[in-house]
Amino acid sequence: MQVPDLSIEISGFKMKSPLMLASGIFGTSIKLLRRIFETGAGAVVTKSIGYVKRMGYNNPTLVEVYGGYLNAIGLSNPGIKEVYKELSRSKINDLPLIVSLFGAETYEFTEMISLLEDLKVKAYELNISCPHVEGFGAEVCQNSDLVKQLIMAVKAKTRKPLFVKLSQNTTDIVQIAKLAENAGADALTVVNTLKAMAIDIETGRPILANKIGGLSGPAIKPIALRCVYEIYQNVEIPIVGCGGIINWQDAIEFFLAGATAIQIGTGIAYEGLSVFEKIKQGIKDYLILKGKRSVKEIVGFAHSF
């Protein structure tokens, strides 16, 4: 039996594997991102970059809870100019690098993209779904006019594929997904972390310095999966599933629900850097067992019932 084909293509962006590193993991260090690529990721997404430098929140910025992790890093990043410098001096030609961007105003996104356009960045992911920073992220996602205007403005600035990362912290994620598609998004990343918190009962205090954070990990997988499933029924563009994928069985569920690719973040906390290789092998074995030649053959299969 021949080895199943795991390669995929999203709006002209070819990936050897459908596994991507989710944004927010591993910061902006290109050397660290390259290491993930070398462990079997088809693409790597940077931490979200903003218009200006942000120090982020004080620690604690991370705490484990049953079924996952809460984090409120606070969109810390060196700002677009510094990131541009780092990308310019790094070798990224052969790296399937997607830059994640966040902003408060449309012009921040468009100016950031204008600056990055001459670099060998392969695609962009708009983070309009961070759950724990006021004025950014999920607050953008809740404003449908703003989402539409933002995507159209960004599309006018670049011909590179545009991924839009959606939030479940909104009234109707399917509506936002349709809106993003109509505005010109090339793919949807579904979903970001879910707004959540943890309180220490000894001290009576919220543990995260920011009090509220985003929940990731196995606890959010069924929610993310449902979002992918519902969105798949309503949009034509590819969906990148994200949320609580820690093993190959999780990955297969997302493909069956309608994801063309998947992103892994917190899975690294559970399984280490070998998580990509393990999941890749599991997908191959599953496809062989099911007599499939390519991962594309199972995308959305669960909708046939």
Added chain:
Amino acid sequence: MPIASNKPRIVQVLDIKEESETVRSLIFRDDLCSKAKPGQFVMVWIPGVDEIPMSISMMGDQSLAGFTVRKVGEASKALFDMKVKNILGIRGPYGMPFTPIFGDVMIVGAGTGLAPLLPLAEILTQKFASINIIIGGKTLSEFVLVDRARKTLLKNNSEIIITSEDGSYGIKGLATDVMESILKKKYIDIIYTCGPELMIKKVFEIAQKFSVPIQASLERIMKCGIGICGSCCIGRYRVCKDGPIFDSKKLEEIIDELGLFRRDHSGMVTMIE
């Protein structure tokens, strides 16, 4: 699904040891930390202030453990000002520990850099090991943990050499000068080091010159402590997960960053002075 080490466990400060005017060791009871290996660290939550990484400087019986803090910034000052019975949150222990090699050992430390090295020395002295320990510092008042080092190394074939830059304590000069003169005369199986990064870099260069393997404890800004946020990256490595102990091979791979630059809380590259 038990959460053993990644959620803060609230502990009480049981004892405080005055190491110098600016350095104190805080002792607490925690089963996991008491079984930590030398070189590992904990994330210490000071409720209402911050959470910072601290090397475990003491692993003891009866589930006792401790760390040694120098007051530098807001968080370390809050730790320094802690009183007995105050509470802390502890996550960990985390990170790759030192690998003990029982042979002719050299330890080079400075300041609170001795904190992770002394538990290692204590393990090494349990089996036969000859230890040369070089403790460097700027001036007399900055030396800490020297008494504990003496007590640890009292019984075996060991030597403690003190060097201070201003000559106020021990030999006048740098720890790395003494290190080089010893390596010229004596065969050493392994060098362990912790202290300011520029010193570590120099120790590494000298170790390379004499082809002696080395294990060094590095420091970077840490947020998650479990290897996912990337704040502590150096080269392709994460100090919290792939380190904090780096061997010769890993140090060689990060030589273009070691002692030159680090990242601030935003992730921006800043030069080391």
